[in-house]
Amino acid sequence: MSDQVGIIGAGAWGTTLAVLLADAQRPVSLRAHTSEAAERLAHARSNERYLPGVVFPPNVRVVTDDAYLSEPHRLYVLAVPSSHLRSTLEKVGPLLDADAALVSVVKGIEEGTHLRMTQVVGEVLPGRRVAALSGPNLAREIAAGKPAGSVVASEDAALAAEVAGLLSSDRFRVYTNPDVIGVELCGALKNVVALAAGMVDGLGFGDSAKAGIITRGLAEMTRLGVAAGAHPLTFAGLAGVGDLIATCMSRLSRNRRAGELIASGVPWPEAGEQLTGVAEGVATVAGALELASTHGVEMPIAEQVRSVVFEGRPPLAAVAELMARSTKDELRSVAGT
Numbered sequence: 001m002s003d004q005v006g007i008i009g010a011g012a013w014g015t016t017l018a019v020l021l022a023d024a025q026r027p028v029s030l031r032a033h034t035s036e037a038a039e040r041l042a043h044a045r046s047n048e049r050y051l052p053g054v055v056f057p058p059n060v061r062v063v064t065d066d067a068y069l070s071e072p073h074r075l076y077v078l079a080v081p082s083s084h085l086r087s088t089l090e091k092v093g094p095l096l097d098a099d100a101a102l103v104s105v106v107k108g109i110e111e112g113t114h115l116r117m118t119q120v121v122g123e124v125l126p127g128r129r130v131a132a133l134s135g136p137n138l139a140r141e142i143a144a145g146k147p148a149g150s151v152v153a154s155e156d157a158a159l160a161a162e163v164a165g166l167l168s169s170d171r172f173r174v175y176t177n178p179d180v181i182g183v184e185l186c187g188a189l190k191n192v193v194a195l196a197a198g199m200v201d202g203l204g205f206g207d208s209a210k211a212g213i214i215t216r217g218l219a220e221m222t223r224l225g226v227a228a229g230a231h232p233l234t235f236a237g238l239a240g241v242g243d244l245i246a247t248c249m250s251r252l253s254r255n256r257r258a259g260e261l262i263a264s265g266v267p268w269p270e271a272g273e274q275l276t277g278v279a280e281g282v283a284t285v286a287g288a289l290e291l292a293s294t295h296g297v298e299m300p301i302a303e304q305v306r307s308v309v310f311e312g313r314p315p316l317a318a319v320a321e322l323m324a325r326s327t328k329d330e331l332r333s334v335a336g337t
Helices: 012-023 035-044 066-070 080-093 119-124 138-143 157-167 180-203 207-227 232-235 237-250 256-261 280-295 300-311 315-323 330-335
Strands: 005-008 028-031 059-063 076-080 099-106 132-133 150-152 174-178
Touching: 012 028, 012 059, 012 138, 012 157, 028 066, 035 059, 059 066, 066 080, 066 180, 076 080, 076 157, 080 119, 080 280, 099 119, 099 157, 119 132, 119 180, 132 157, 132 180, 132 237, 132 256, 150 157, 150 180, 150 237, 157 174, 180 207, 180 232, 180 237, 180 256, 180 280, 180 315, 207 232, 207 280, 207 300, 207 330, 232 237, 237 256, 256 280, 256 300, 280 300, 300 315, 315 330
Parallel strands: 005 028, 005 076, 028 059, 076 099, 099 132, 150 174
Antiparallel strands: 132 150
């Protein structure tokens, strides 16, 4: 079996994983979305747009020709924006080593199909061994060598253990979890909640309001996850509350920053143009609400995020509607009853 790992997507997280794997003495191929971008990365030996100052180890090869992807690989890491995953797989799928596993680090729900990312993989490339990696992983911190944890989920326990072993190091601890549904929904839905948390920041409402949004956002995530077949405890783990806290609180979070800009009066998509990278919560909220509708689950925070981002509703009006909702039993509302 080849030790080479292919990273498909050279954004902040894809590049960080390439560096992590290379530091563990793995040969890594890194594919950017265009040949021009690949040539810039290959020439600079760094990704100055997303991770300035982080130099590629010698065993990171930036591929400028997709034919390199057909070489023997142990696995491929899928690290493209959720809205581009299907089209990327349709393009490169026929080139990939047929024996290699696929690991999705993409956090989203596809609009129109409301599919999770490993489900999109299964539709485009049926029969492949697939896992999903998620957790409180801010790329700039991890690329700088700061410690962090994550979780890999797969129905194939051996694959989950293999991926955890490949990625784990003295500064990156990876757990396994068989709950693919929960891990993927956590990763997708926390970005929607982070948009709302950023709006709280943009409105200057303070930490009490922000804690309320985070907590009630977690309740929404859990309700939908359980209705979709996830294990409720996954939402109390790294992929759930762990990632939720990081994404809602960190100044490095693109989704939090997007919400902050929108609440301060910058309309979407102008706010998106000010970000370095993609705010996945914007691309996810429609698919999340579609999925919630199929399961009969209420997601009032997500509904208000959609109305503010896509319908131009004033953030203060959205807050007023959330605050005016009828009083509920907290535990029963988390359980969705």
